[in-house]
């Protein structure tokens with residue numbers, strides 16, 4: 040394989056309301072001159088928006104493992120992977136921070152799949168899997184486009200690696216298309232923690248029937264695996280997956296939902312409100328069956344893509360997995376944890392605790408943290424069972440910076456699916472009565 044400039048062309052939205060360039064950028068091979076269609080002016084009532092796109096052709100792979108070669112045939116060039124496991128690296132200049140659709144045009148026979156690693160050879164020696172498993176096998180044995188949605192990418196230069204597993208494959212191109220721009224959070228609420236009584240400063244009581252309140256929440260979307268090989272596609276504005284009903288927020292996962300193995304929803308306050316300190320309460324009922332993973336948690340507002348984590352900090356207020364719950368009684372366990380640069384899974388030392396909870400499925404319980412400049416405690420129904428107070432360094436204590444709230448119901452994945460999926464399970468429901476943030480007065 041030869042090595043040449045990797046990014047062929049990026050198509051950018053002009054962002055102007057009056058005139059928009061409408062045209063197709065032509066992606067060229069190495070050494071050729073770009074040839075573009077003449078931009079066409081369109082009327083202002085038709086603001087055509089072309090999201091930023093990057094195309095990586097087979098000839099752009101910079102280094103490859105043994106057994107990978109370039110083939111030119113019938114006016115088509117592709118990378119031929121003779122046997123797996125194999126890998127191909129490529130460089131990408133990501134035009135804008137956000138969540139991307141990643142498409143692969145490939146052909147393969149049998150159980151062949153691929154996944155993409157971001158930040159190859161990064162200095163923290165981690166493996167950033169930003170797509171999960173992408174099946175490459177097509178029924179027609181022709182080149183077919185497969186995709187994963189929602190990969191979080193920061194703007195700038197990335198070295199990525201396509202891993203092929205399971206057998207031989209032909210890779211034509213990889214395309215990245217911006218689905219959703221990274222949103223900065225405009226409002227920061229800093230809570231006082233040194234008064235007498237906790238008083239509410241922010242809440243969602245989920246009172247109105249219908250859609251979640253988009254003044255408070257946004258959707259995280261996609262099926263990139265969320266760093267855990269999770270099975271669900273997180274949808275946007277789909278009432279079957281997220282709706283308010285009888286004073287509750289319902290997050291409901293559905294099996295075999297269209298092209299997806301599972302659908303579900305994940306709501307975040309990112310882009311709306313971030314929080315620093317205070318008491319945060321989530322009153323909820325969690326689903327019982329084996330394979331689910333319900334969560335109410337926070338993620339640092341500095342999170343942009345996987346390289347941000349765990350340095351941005353994470354506080355898990357409520358985590359439950361179905362396989363720890365008794366389907367008949369609903370008795371299970373609540374988990375609280377923190378993840379930061381000094382303590383997380385790779386180091387095998389993240390502070391975590393769990394406590395038994397009676398009938399978590401049919402009865403509401405209040406899962407809470409108290410977060411002050413001195414430390415974090417977690418409780419269920421007022422009983423504290425977790426405490427963390429290492430404020431010694433920034434790696435141990437990123438919690439002097441704002442965090443966003445997240446509510447989601449994952450299916451499968453490294454933890455939820457650790458003991459498999461209940462085959463009788465067709466849907467799972469996570470019911471939240473309220474989320475409240477308090478400060479001391």
Ligand SMILES: [Ca+2]
Nearest residue numbers: 244286472473
């Ligand atoms: Ca309520």
